[in-house]
Amino acid sequence: MSIATYAPQRLDSSASIHPETLGKAPAHGRLKGRRILVVGGGQRKVIDENPPIGNGRAISLLFAREGAAIACLDAVKEAAEDTCAQIKAEGGTAFPDVADVADAYAIGPALERCAKQLGGLDGLVLNAGISRAFLLENQTPELWDEVFAVNVRSHMLFAQKALNILAAGSAIILMSSLASQRAGGRNPAYESSKAAQLALGRAIARAGEPKGIRCNVIAPGFIDTPMGRDASRKRADRALTVPFGRQGTGWEVAYAALYLMSNESSYVNAQTLFLDGGHLAGVQRDA
Numbered sequence: 001m002s003i004a005t006y007a008p009q010r011l012d013s014s015a016s017i018h019p020e021t022l023g024k025a026p027a028h029g030r031l032k033g034r035r036i037l038v039v040g041g042g043q044r045k046v047i048d049e050n051p052p053i054g055n056g057r058a059i060s061l062l063f064a065r066e067g068a069a070i071a072c073l074d075a076v077k078e079a080a081e082d083t084c085a086q087i088k089a090e091g092g093t094a095f096p097d098v099a100d101v102a103d104a105y106a107i108g109p110a111l112e113r114c115a116k117q118l119g120g121l122d123g124l125v126l127n128a129g130i131s132r133a134f135l136l137e138n139q140t141p142e143l144w145d146e147v148f149a150v151n152v153r154s155h156m157l158f159a160q161k162a163l164n165i166l167a168a169g170s171a172i173i174l175m176s177s178l179a180s181q182r183a184g185g186r187n188p189a190y191e192s193s194k195a196a197q198l199a200l201g202r203a204i205a206r207a208g209e210p211k212g213i214r215c216n217v218i219a220p221g222f223i224d225t226p227m228g229r230d231a232s233r234k235r236a237d238r239a240l241t242v243p244f245g246r247q248g249t250g251w252e253v254a255y256a257a258l259y260l261m262s263n264e265s266s267y268v269n270a271q272t273l274f275l276d277g278g279h280l281a282g283v284q285r286d287a
C-alpha cells in the first residue's frame with residue numbers, strides 16, 4: 001500500500017498576474033464625481049532605471065481613472081506634481097499640494113486648501129508613511145516621535161479635521177502594514193506605529209458614524225514600491241517566501257483602496273484588510 005503524497009507544482013509567478021495587477025485594466029467609473037484627497041500621493045525617488053509605482057501614486061491614478069478629482073498632497077513638491085502630471089496626461093483632474101505632515105500645524109490649512117481646490121471633499125486616503133529602521137536598542141525619543149508624528153499623529157489630525165469637512169457618506173482609508181502584526185523587520189517604531197493605525201481606524205469609524213462616514217485600514221504585506229525596493233536593498237532576504245513567488249504591486253493596493261473608497265463597500269466599516277497574498281495566514285513559498 002502506498003501513501004499518496006501531495007507534491008505541489010511550483011507554478012510560474014505569472015499565473016497570479018492579471019491586467020489589474022499591472023494597472024492595465026479598463027476603468028468603470030466607480031468613483032464618478034468624487035473629490036478625494038490622497039495624502040502621500042507622490043512617491044520617493046529610487047535609483048532603479050525603471051522604478052515601480054508607489055502605493056499613493058497608484059491610488060491617485062486609479063481613482064482618477066475611475067472618475068474622481070484628486071488633490072495629491074506630498075512633502076515633496078516634485079513627487080506631487082509628477083503624480084498630477086500623469087493623471088492629467090490621461091485626461092483626469094488633479095491638483096498638487098505641498099505640506100510636511102510631520103508638522104501638526106500644517107495639516108488643517110493643507111486640508112482646507114485641498115477641499116477648496118476640489119470644491120468639497122468626499123474621500124480621504126492617509127497613505128504618507130516613513131520607516132527609520134532602527135533596532136530597539138538604538139531608539140531615541142526623537143527617532144520614535146518622528147515616526148509616530150507622520151505615521152499616526154498626522155492621520156489622527158487629518159481625520160479629526162476632515163470629519164467636519166467631508167460630505168456625509170464619505171470614506172476614509174488608512175495605510176497600515178503587515179508590520180503591524182510581525183516583528184520580522186526588527187523595526188519597532190514602524191511596527192508599533194502601523195499597529196496603532198488599526199485602533200485609530202476603528203476610532204475614526206466610530207466618530208464618523210453619525211455622518212455615515214466609513215473608515216477602513218489596508219495593511220499591505222511585501223509590496224514592490226519604492227519603499228519596498230529600498231527595504232529589499234538593505235535586506236535581500238526580506239521577501240523570499242512571499243506567496244505566488246512575487247511581491248505585490250502598488251496597483252493591487254490601489255484596487256483594494258478603490259473598493260473601500262467606492263460605495264460598493266457601503267457596509268464595510270472599521271475593518272483592516274491584510275493585503276498580503278495570504279502571507280499572514282501562513283501561505284508562503286518554500287525558500
Ligand SMILES: NC(=O)c1ccc[n+]([C@@H]2O[C@H](COP(=O)([O-])OP(=O)(O)OC[C@H]3O[C@@H](n4cnc5c(N)ncnc54)[C@H](O)[C@@H]3O)[C@@H](O)[C@H]2O)c1
Nearest residue numbers: 040042043044054055075100101129177223225226227228
Ligand atoms: N512598500 C511596502 O512594502 C509597504 C508595505 C506596507 C505598507 N506600506 C505603506 O504604504 C505607504 C506608501 O508607501 P510606498 O511604499 O508607496 O512608499 P513611498 O516612500 O514611495 O511613498 C510615500 C510617500 O509619502 C510621502 N511622505 C513621507 N513623509 C511625508 C510627510 N512627512 N509629509 C507628506 N508626505 C510624506 C513621501 O514623500 C512619498 O511620496 C506607507 O504608509 C507605507 O508604510 C508599504
